[in-house]
Amino acid sequence: MSSNHFSYSTRFMLFLALPLMGACSFAGQIAKDSVEGATSYYGREYFTLVATVPAKFGFTSKAQYSPKAGESCQTYSPGLGGSVTRQQQRSHTTVAKDVEQTVSTDIPLEFHIADCSMELSRVIYEVNATYGPDAWDHGLDVAGGLSVRSSTVNTDPKKESTVIEQKGLCSWLFQISKSKVKLGEIEKILSCNALDDNWSAPSKKYERRKPGMTIDRNQLANKTVKIEFHLSNEERPAVGDTWQKVPEGWKPCLGNGPSDPYGFCRGDTRNFRTFKMNKRECTIYPNCVEQGVVHD
Numbered sequence: 001m002s003s004n005h006f007s008y009s010t011r012f013m014l015f016l017a018l019p020l021m022g023a024c025s026f027a028g029q030i031a032k033d034s035v036e037g038a039t040s041y042y043g044r045e046y047f048t049l050v051a052t053v054p055a056k057f058g059f060t061s062k063a064q065y066s067p068k069a070g071e072s073c074q075t076y077s078p079g080l081g082g083s084v085t086r087q088q089q090r091s092h093t094t095v096a097k098d099v100e101q102t103v104s105t106d107i108p109l110e111f112h113i114a115d116c117s118m119e120l121s122r123v124i125y126e127v128n129a130t131y132g133p134d135a136w137d138h139g140l141d142v143a144g145g146l147s148v149r150s151s152t153v154n155t156d157p158k159k160e161s162t163v164i165e166q167k168g169l170c171s172w173l174f175q176i177s178k179s180k181v182k183l184g185e186i187e188k189i190l191s192c193n194a195l196d197d198n199w200s201a202p203s204k205k206y207e208r209r210k211p212g213m214t215i216d217r218n219q220l221a222n223k224t225v226k227i228e229f230h231l232s233n234e235e236r237p238a239v240g241d242t243w244q245k246v247p248e249g250w251k252p253c254l255g256n257g258p259s260d261p262y263g264f265c266r267g268d269t270r271n272f273r274t275f276k277m278n279k280r281e282c283t284i285y286p287n288c289v290e291q292g293v294v295h296d
Contacts, residue, residue, distance in 0.1 A: 041112055058127070058129070062089055065088040072085070107120065123148070125212065127141055141190045163223070165226045169201060175187060184276050186282075254272055
C-alpha cells in the first residue's frame with residue numbers, strides 16, 4: 001500500500017471520527033451535568049419573603065447566588081466552548097388575579113452543586129400589571145429588591161427584629177405611543193418607588209428610589225421580609241413638560257407641530273394635539289373630551 005493511499009485513508013478515518021469524538025464529549029458533559037444536578041441542593045438556612053400586591057398585579061422574586069469567596073466554581077459551557085463561573089437563580093412567580101394577593105416563599109441562603117458552594121447575593125423584585133383589554137396593555141417594573149453582602153459588623157442576629165418591612169407605591173405613567181402597534185394612542189408605563197413608614201414618597205424626583213435595602217447575610221437567617229405594594233390613584237405623564245395640567249385632567253402639548261414626536265410644552269398653554277383612546281379621538285386625558293364638548 002502506497003504512502004499516499006495510507007495518508008488519505010488515515011485522514012478520512014480521522015474526519016469520520018471527529019464528529020463522534022465531539023458527540024462523546026457532549027454526551028459526557030450531559031452525563032456530568034445530570035450527576036451534578038442530582039447532587040445539587042439548597043442550604044438549610046433561609047429567610048421568608050412575603051409580598052402583597054394589588055388586584056391585577058403579579059409578582060416575581062428572583063434569588064441569585066454567586067460563588068463563595070475563594071471558590072472558583074468553574075464549569076464547562078458547550079455553547080461558549082470553555083469554562084465559565086457558575087451562577088444560580090431561583091425564581092418564584094405569582095400570576096395576577098382580580099383581587100389583592102399576599103404570597104410567601106422561603107429563600108435559602110446557600111446553594112451547593114458538585115464541589116461548588118454558593119451564597120445568596122441578591123433578590124430581585126418584579127411586578128407586572130395590566131391596564132387595558134389588549135395584549136400589549138401591560139407593564140412590568142423591576143421594583144427593587146435586596147442586595148445581600150458579607151457581614152461587615154459582628155452583631156447578634158437574635159437581638160435584631162425578626163420582621164423587616166418595606167413599602168412600595170406603583171403608578172401608571174401615560175404617554176402618546178410612538179410604536180407602530182399603538183401609534184397615536186395612549187400607552188402606560190409601570191413605575192414603582194419606595195415609601196417611608198408613613199406611606200410617603202420624597203417629593204423630589206432625584207430622591208426617589210426603588211423599594212429594598214442592602215443587608216448583611218447573617219442578618220437574614222430565620223427572618224421575614226415583608227414587601228407591600230400599593231397602586232396610586234393618581235396617574236402622571238411619563239415625560240415632564242409634554243402635558244399641561246387643567247382642571248379636568250391633562251392635555252398634550254402640540255410642540256413644534258403635529259409631526260413633532262416629542263411635543264414639549266415650553267410654556268405654550270394654548271396649542272394642543274389630539275390622541276386616540278379606546279378607538280376615539282380625544283383631547284384630554286383621562287376623560288377623552290372636555291365637558292360640554294361633543295365629538296361626532
